[in-house]
Amino acid sequence: xxxxxxxxxxxxxxxxxxxxxxxxxxxxxxxxxxxxxxxxxxxxxxxxxxxxxxxxxxxxxxxxxxxxxxxxxxxxxxxxxxxxxxxxxxxxxxxxxxxxxxxxxxxxxxxxxxxxxxxxxxxxxxxxxxxxxxxxxxxxxxxxxxxxxxxxxxxxxxxxxxxxxxxxxxxxxxxxxxxxxxxxxxxxxxxxxxxxxxxxxxxxxxxxxxxxxxxxxxxxxxxxxxxxxxxxxxxxxxxxxxxxxxxxxxxxxxxxxxxxxxxxxxxxxxxxxxxxxxxxxxxxxxxxxxxxxxxxxxxxxxxxxxxxxxxxxxxxxxxxxxxxxxxxxxxxxxxxxxxxxxxxxxxxxxxxxxxxxxxxxxxxxxxxxxxxxxxxxxxxxxxxxxxxxxxxxxxxxxxxxxxxxxxxxxxxxxxxxxxxxxx
Numbered sequence: 001x002x003x004x005x006x007x008x009x010x011x012x013x014x015x016x017x018x019x020x021x022x023x024x025x026x027x028x029x030x031x032x033x034x035x036x037x038x039x040x041x042x043x044x045x046x047x048x049x050x051x052x053x054x055x056x057x058x059x060x061x062x063x064x065x066x067x068x069x070x071x072x073x074x075x076x077x078x079x080x081x082x083x084x085x086x087x088x089x090x091x092x093x094x095x096x097x098x099x100x101x102x103x104x105x106x107x108x109x110x111x112x113x114x115x116x117x118x119x120x121x122x123x124x125x126x127x128x129x130x131x132x133x134x135x136x137x138x139x140x141x142x143x144x145x146x147x148x149x150x151x152x153x154x155x156x157x158x159x160x161x162x163x164x165x166x167x168x169x170x171x172x173x174x175x176x177x178x179x180x181x182x183x184x185x186x187x188x189x190x191x192x193x194x195x196x197x198x199x200x201x202x203x204x205x206x207x208x209x210x211x212x213x214x215x216x217x218x219x220x221x222x223x224x225x226x227x228x229x230x231x232x233x234x235x236x237x238x239x240x241x242x243x244x245x246x247x248x249x250x251x252x253x254x255x256x257x258x259x260x261x262x263x264x265x266x267x268x269x270x271x272x273x274x275x276x277x278x279x280x281x282x283x284x285x286x287x288x289x290x291x292x293x294x295x296x297x298x299x300x301x302x303x304x305x306x307x308x309x310x311x312x313x314x315x316x317x318x319x320x321x322x323x324x325x326x327x328x329x330x331x332x333x334x335x336x337x338x339x340x341x342x343x344x345x346x347x348x349x350x351x352x353x354x355x356x357x358x359x360x361x362x363x364x365x366x367x368x369x370x371x372x373x374x375x376x377x378x379x380x381x382x383x384x385x386x387x388x389x390x391x392x393x394x395x396x397x398x399x400x401x402x403x404x405x406x407x408x409x410x411x412x413x414x415x416x417x418x419x420x421x422x423x
Contacts, residue, residue: 038175045090045179052186053095063097066185067119069109069134070102071126071157079157083125086178087155091123094186103130113137121151121409123185127158128210128389135195135406136207153185153409160389162210162358166321167191169413184411191415192404194319196333198387199398206387207402209321210359213386214375214394215314215338216242216249216347217354222384222391224355239351243344250340251312253377256305257370260332263403305374313338313347317373317399318359324410325418331403335368336361358386372400 057063068091072080080102091098099119103109103126110133116122122138124131131154138147155178156164164170168181198212199205220242227234227241242249275283316336320328342350342364350362361367375397382394 038173041173041175041179042086042089045086045183046093048183049090049093049186053093055095063095064120065097065099066091066121066123067116068098068100068123068125069112069130070100071109071130072102074126074130074158076159079126082157082174082178083155086175087125087182090179090182090186107133109133110137110140114141116147118147119150121153121185123153123155125155125157127156128160128162130158131163132206132208132388132390135209136205139195139197139207139405140204148406151188151190151407151409153181155181155185162389163321163408166193166324166418167408167410167414169411169417180411185409187409187412189410189412189415190407191324191410193321193324193406193408194331194333195402195405196317196319197400197402199400200395206392208388209319210388211316211318211333212399213314213316213358214383215251215312215316217314217338217351218386219249219383220351221355221358221386235352235355236348239348240344243347247344248340248342249313249347251315251383253310253312253315253375254307255310255315255335255337255373255375256307257335257368257373258303258305259371260330260369261371263328263331310337311340313340313342315375316359316361319401322359323418323421325415330369331401332369332371333373333399333401334361335370335373337366337368338362339364339366358389370401372398374398
């Protein structure tokens with residue numbers, strides 16, 4: 001008892017050192033516990049991946065080839081370590097023939113896609129920028145029709161992973177997020193995604209999976225990081241300071257668009273049973289004696305473009321990839337025109353919401369559905385676009401929807417969530 005009293009008296013007399021030591025021990029214990037939980041998650045994922053590697057394959061079959069495009073600079077240079085610890089072991093345990101190609105500079109992924117050989121699956125390990133480069137390089141190929149059928153996996157390793165919300169179960173734990181995305185690739189379930197083709201007058205087309213932004217909210221979003229010293233108030237401060245410099249912040253442009261096109265029924269992936277031999281012989285004889293008459297090709301109807309003169313705070317064009325499993329009757333992209341009559345208070349409030357969801361359209365915004373649109377901008381002072389979070393110089397462009405162009409691996413848990421949201 002005397003020893004306990006002496007210890008308590010010592011702690012009281014040196015309360016500052018005791019408090020500091022308690023904080024250090026508490027933080028260290030929390031950090032060690034977090035590392036232990038991450039290792040448990042990795043071990044569980046490895047056990048699940050090993051089951052795929054134990055599956056028997058036929059003697060004439062070969063191992064599945066997976067080409068990984070890895071951006072080591074993503075996530076402030078941590079992407080390579082995150083991939084090696086959390087994703088690479090799962091791919092190897094599943095018995096795949098993995099080829100990892102690392103990018104050295106911005107834009108290299110587009111060039112790598114021009115040289116890519118045929119593979120069973122393509123895996124993008126990085127963020128929005130890496131994914132946009134890979135998709136653009138893939139669809140710029142002259143033989144892109146044969147390569148666009150290759151399933152694509154996305155391992156979210158970047159600071160911005162917008163498409164991950166549509167494909168993977170959302171969690172704050174980065175290890176669980178990465179291992180879950182990798183296991184979704186191994187399970188092989190895919191969903192079709194729309195692609196936007198953004199084409200200028202002279203430049204090669206750029207392809208996007210999320211959308212395009214142009215206007216005041218985009219301009220302010222690029223400057224939010226300058227106010228890092230304001231902590232959680234930096235977003236509000238950036239929008240407020242922007243209104244002090246100039247108001248109203250309106251952008252004029254001419255917008256022409258085509259109406260949505262009806263969605264054709266999906267073709268069945270199962271092959272119908274082969275007819276009997278007698279039926280095939282009779283059909284050939286019938287076609288020989290009475291050959292079918294070919295119908296003349298139907299004339300294509302001229303495209304009917306609707307034209308608008310717009311004055312807006314921001315214009316955004318986005319795909320419907322936020323919920324790719326939703327049943328739709330037509331193929332369309334969403335065009336949002338934010339009103340020019342927005343007040344300063346509304347600008348700051350909506351700006352905070354758009355910081356969390358860049359492609360959000362406010363309640364007062366005008367929504368249009370289109371299959372293609374042409375955006376004509378003023379000659380000077382047009383600013384910049386954001387195409388899938390990447391910055392491009394603003395110019396007159398044609399944006400055309402390529403419906404269900406690519407197939408991406410999607411986790412079953414996220415698929416069920418999206419189905420429940422759709423209903």
